[in-house]
Amino acid sequence: MRGSLRAFIGATALTLALSTIILTEPAYAAKPVGSDKGATTEQTGGGDATGIYAAARITYSGSVAGDGGTGNVTSSDVNWTPPPCWYAPYLGAKDFKKKMSKDIESQMNAPGMGGHAGAALSELQRHYEDEYGWTDTPGYKDYNVDKDGEGMFWAAVENPDEPDLLKRSSCNDLPFWVDNGEAPPPQYEEAITPEILAALAYQHMQLPDTEVSLAPEGTTKVNLPTWAWLDKAVFDEVQATAAINVPGFALQATTTAKPVSLKLEPGTADAETYPASGECTINDDGSIGEPYAKGKADRTPPCGIKYLRSSGNGTYNLQATITWDIAWTGTGGAGGDLPDGTFGSDQAVTVQEIQAINR
DSSP: OHHHHHHHHHHHHGGGTSSBOOOOOOOEEOOOOOSSSOOEEEEOOOSOTTSHHHHTSOEEEESBOTTSSOOSOEESOTTOOOOSEEEEEEEOHHHHHHHHHHHHHHHHTSTTOOHHHHHHHHHHHHHHHBOOOBTTBOOOBGGGGGGTTSEEEEEEEEOTTOOOHHHHTOOOOOOEEEETTOOOOTTOTTBOOHHHHHHHHHHHBOOOOOOOEEESOSEEETTOEEEEEEOGGGSOOEEEEEEEEETTEEEEEEEEEEEEEEEEEOSSSSEEEESTTOEEEBOTTSOEEOOOOTTOTTSOOSSEEEEOSOOTTSOEEEEEEEEEEEEEEEGGGOEEEEEEEEEEEEEEEEEEOOSOOOO
16 A cells, blocks of 8 residues: 555655655865865755755765765676665754645645645645554654654655666655654665765765876887886775764764775787786785886886887877775674775876887
């Protein structure tokens, strides 16, 4: 019965935006992006005069995209996606009554509002005013105003960065009440949790650029091993945190990315990599590869490239991609792993044809 009634109401009343209230429209305080240096992106403001609308928004901090959009991490799991929607605290009882009753009354008085649409609105009104409910979803008396301050109504939130409209709008239950300090009813599987926040932090995470040090730098020679390395200080671990904090409810999760390997792709088939796989693993000190120094000319680099053909009048596009191990921790000791992430950058390499080389 619950599903059929929800579908019936949803077909008509969802146009009021009563059961899908977008709390994450971009309204950001622009601040610099840092590599885990404390830069923040806050979802502040909002269109609701109560102020609770703004307070219920998710705040992102740490190494996150500065414009509020998605970060630059690519998941190694092609089947993994961030949550397209979720349920989160919305308004207290009195403020919810003020907004919901006004919207319902406005629509009921709209020209042509009759038949199934009018019936759906009447059912919606009964649900919040006259304790009309159904299996596992009780109704409310006068919008729970006698419990104002003891909890909040929760509503669906669309992920604004989810391109699939159907997925984005799949959290289509009507707003529901949650007492302060209590968990949402179990049927609301998409209710906000530390794990959901961790996935959102992953989605917004901004990894540092990956420009490897090369020797020779920029211009190398045919058949000359080119050494490649990354110092630990260049790409230390980064963190991104997502948090939500409203009266009687607070959650946070921090997603941490640690570099584990560097993959080199020369940009041409006429090249060899060291090691042969092109995968340079991380050293015990947190660096990757080994810097070239005088006296190493006759050695094979632990991480590097040997080009077998000149780039002519152009350059080869060296791609350096770091794989990051990603895990999260959150409120209440929760935690776990997320799919590895990758991010890389391109570097132009000139390869000259010189048969005899001294260095």
